[in-house]
Amino acid sequence: MAEEKYNLKNPAVKRILQEVKEMQSNPSDDFMSLPLEENIFEWQFAIRGPGDTEFEGGIYHGRIQLPAEYPFQPPAFMLLTPNGRFETQTKICLSISNHHPEHWQPSWSVRTALVALIAFMPTNPDGALGSLDYKKEERRVLAIKSREAVPKFGTPERQKLIDEIHQYMLSKAPPIPQLPPPQPSDENSSDREAEAQTSPENADGVVAPIEEHPNPQPEPRIMEDVHEVHVNANAGPLQVSFSAGFRLSREVPEAGPSEQLQRADARVQVSADDRLFTWAAVGLTVAIVVLLVKKFLKANGYYMDGL
Incomplete structure (x- = not known):
């Protein structure tokens, strides 16, 4: 580069030439940028897509336009390679670009701006000027x-x-x-699973019969019916209170759909049987109480002929 073409006393020129030497002496694998020989205020650059993103492996070219007041004013950036994140040949809006001069720091350089641009690639565009919001799959294709x-x-x-x-x-x-490889959607997976179940084939292409599994027999449930009877007997000055309880257990198998109607009809009969059983228990209990009272009165001299 013919440095004699430029005024080395100009702060912008002096700063730009300093950054050119630094870029050439300390290159990076993530980016490269150099100015035009005929105009050191215009730079061409290329950045590598950040790893572990949809831009990984891509090489994205662009253009930087430095202002005459550089480094006190920010540069303008333009992407030339289709990437799905920024429009091409359009000045993009970033905090390091001329769209936001209030954020720019004179200590920043072209190298600093390129590092920031790489970091901006996978961020949400949020409708910023010059931004795009392509799907990740489309961005991967553009990266290749x-x-x-x-x-x-x-x-x-x-x-x-x-x-x-x-x-x-x-x-x-x-x-x-x-x-x-593209992952099948849930609908396609369910369709294929259903097809595999309805028409399984072995390695020779012969359709295998579908095994039929009988419905498992439900385990019987233990049902307990509890009947409790309270009896109060008065015999003159003596009062006797007697309580008797009855608990019955029986195995009741789970009813299938075809048995539910039969079970509903049988509940009426079971309920009637339960009432008969209850009254029988009450009668038995009363008889026992009467016998006990007679025996007690007789033993204590209270026995009467009418009892």
Whole structure:
């Protein structure tokens, strides 16, 4: 670069030439940027897509326009490679760009801006100027194409610099990650499972019979019927209170759908049987109480002929 073409006393020129030397002496695998020889205020750059994102493996070219007041005013950025995150050949809106001069710091440089641009790639666009919101699958496809298709832009001098930067980035880029096979949707999976169940085939292509599993017999349940009877007997000055309880257990199998109607009809009969059983228990209890009272009165001299 012919430095004699520029006024080295100009703060912007002095700063730009300093950054050019730093970029050449300390290159990065993640980005590369150099100015045009005929205009050091215009830079061409390329960044590598950040790892573990849909941009991984991509090489994205762009253009930087530095203002005459650089570094006290921020640069303008433009992407040239289709990427699905930023529009191409449109000045993008970032906190490090000329759209937000209030955020720019004179201590920042082209290198700093490129690192920030890489970090901005996988972020949510939020409707910012020059932003796009493509699906991840579409961005992955564009990342693969970006390695093969070098953007065409401007004069032959610009195109030459773009090609040189692209070759450098390719030499530093790792192999592009393989795209995972498309996963079937839940609907397709359920359809295939249903098809496999209805028409299974063995290795020879012969349709295998579908095994029929009988409905398992439900385990019987233990049902307990509890009947409690309270009896109060008065015999002159003597009062006798007697309580008797009866508990019956029986096995009741689970009713299937076909037995529910029969069970409903049988409940009436079971309820009537239970009432008869209860009254029988009451009568038995009363008889026992009467016998006990007679025996008690007789033993104590209270026995009467009428009892």
